[in-house]
Amino acid sequence: MRSISDIVQQLQRRFFDTIVSGNLVYNTCWEDPRIDRALLNLDSESDILMLTSAGDNALDYLLDDVNHIQCVDINPTQNALLKLKKAIFKNGNHTLLWNFFGEGQKSGAELIYHQQLRPLLPKQAQQFWDRNIQSFSSGSKNEGFYFSGTSGKVAHAIFNQLQRKELIPAVENLLSANSLEEQAYYFHEIEPQLWNPFSEWLISRHATMTMLGVPASQRKMIKQQYEDGLLEFIRQSLRQVFTKLPIRDNYFWRVYLTGHYTPDCCPNYLLEKNFRTLRNRIHRIETQTSSLLQALQRSTKTYSHFVLLDHQDWMAFTQPEQLAKQWRQLLDHAQSGARILFRSSMPKPNFLPEFVFENVSFHPNTTEPLHEKDRVGTYESTHLATVL
Ligand SMILES: C[S@@+](CC[C@H](N)C(=O)[O-])C[C@H]1O[C@@H](n2cnc3c(N)ncnc32)[C@H](O)[C@@H]1O
Numbered sequence: 001m002r003s004i005s006d007i008v009q010q011l012q013r014r015f016f017d018t019i020v021s022g023n024l025v026y027n028t029c030w031e032d033p034r035i036d037r038a039l040l041n042l043d044s045e046s047d048i049l050m051l052t053s054a055g056d057n058a059l060d061y062l063l064d065d066v067n068h069i070q071c072v073d074i075n076p077t078q079n080a081l082l083k084l085k086k087a088i089f090k091n092g093n094h095t096l097l098w099n100f101f102g103e104g105q106k107s108g109a110e111l112i113y114h115q116q117l118r119p120l121l122p123k124q125a126q127q128f129w130d131r132n133i134q135s136f137s138s139g140s141k142n143e144g145f146y147f148s149g150t151s152g153k154v155a156h157a158i159f160n161q162l163q164r165k166e167l168i169p170a171v172e173n174l175l176s177a178n179s180l181e182e183q184a185y186y187f188h189e190i191e192p193q194l195w196n197p198f199s200e201w202l203i204s205r206h207a208t209m210t211m212l213g214v215p216a217s218q219r220k221m222i223k224q225q226y227e228d229g230l231l232e233f234i235r236q237s238l239r240q241v242f243t244k245l246p247i248r249d250n251y252f253w254r255v256y257l258t259g260h261y262t263p264d265c266c267p268n269y270l271l272e273k274n275f276r277t278l279r280n281r282i283h284r285i286e287t288q289t290s291s292l293l294q295a296l297q298r299s300t301k302t303y304s305h306f307v308l309l310d311h312q313d314w315m316a317f318t319q320p321e322q323l324a325k326q327w328r329q330l331l332d333h334a335q336s337g338a339r340i341l342f343r344s345s346m347p348k349p350n351f352l353p354e355f356v357f358e359n360v361s362f363h364p365n366t367t368e369p370l371h372e373k374d375r376v377g378t379y380e381s382t383h384l385a386t387v388l
Contacts, residue, residue, distance in 0.1 A: 084117060090279070105137070187242040225380060306330055345379060
């Protein structure tokens with residue numbers, strides 16, 4: 001007979017799968033492409049297979065003039081987001097791109113979508129945006145795109161808390177601080193007020209973590225590292241990001257703390273100087289809705305680079321057989337010397353099947369110092385595997 005805890009775990013897994021398969025979870029990529037760039041050595045011969053997430057990092061890699069990027073995501077709404085970005089590159093201009101994805105708001109967004117962007121989208125993406133394009137509309141009720149989607153809604157709840165506590169000016173000071181000393185000063189002003197029964201309750205909820213796209217298996221990994229669990233992990237991550245690294249160009253945290261980017265603190269794909277280059281190369285990005293394993297099983301191509309984000313944490317405890325199958329496929333589709341990049345909530349990739357270590361080499365001397373500089377700061381480790 002199954003125990004109550006098994007049943008709860010199964011229900012939690014089902015709830016997570018339901019949320020992350022039909023809702024936009026990531027409205028921005030939560031991995032730092034500056035670190036990726038230092039590890040991937042991309043060039044005009046690079047053929048990349050990567051997970052889509054919000055598509056920002058695929059657009060970033062395109063700046064390195066790569067040959068082709070195959071984006072795969074099991075969640076069709078994540079691909080619909082990248083397709084909308086692609087449509088703006090094809091049939092918009094930099095101002096429109098900035099309004100939609102820099103400010104996250106544009107008056108008349110629905111009209112622009114129907115006239116200019118919708119005709120370029122495939123049916124499934126049209127169906128998603130027909131229902132959701134109003135998240136870009138500006139207006140009193142609308143908080144903009146970055147406070148929409150499941151992660152965005154959690155960010156909005158936190159923003160409302162900061163507003164209620166009159167902490168927004170201190171946050172603005174923190175984000176525009178000119179030195180680490182200044183950052184530490186403002187952060188220490190804010191930090192004690194962040195932790196209260198409401199925020200602790202919010203973080204401890206399975207529903208909150210699901211909305212942020214953090215499955216139970218990943219939380220289990222975090223709890224193994226931190227005596228006080230998730231709360232301690234979040235406390236330490238915030239301290240690292242806000243007091244040890246320059247915050248001025250940390251667009252990851254800026255967007256969730258304010259709801260928008262600024263021209264000097266945003267992903268590279270939003271910079272005006274990159275618009276024309278990306279427009280000319282945008283056809284080199286393709287999207288596919290599928291699990292990574294199925295995409296590999298169907299593919300007849302080989303790749304020079306694989307960017308797996310942190311999705312193996314989703315499989316490590318619950319689907320070890322699928323993870324092993326996926327690695328066999330990765331190795332079968334890897335060009336000689338291919339680079340495989342991923343992040344994890346575990347300090348070491350010892351959740352991988354044994355045979356992986358016989359076929360790739362890892363480079364901790366290179367990845368560990370870079371990981372310390374990661375602007376996202378919520379992963380325990382970054383790994384680069386090169387195929388032998
Ligand atoms: C692993 S999540 C994590 C978020 C990520 N760290 C980021 O940069 O935003 C990234 C994406 O992977 C997708 N995903 C998770 N497991 C997958 C799988 N087995 N195959 C394909 N996509 C997957 C999710 O739908 C999500 O859009």
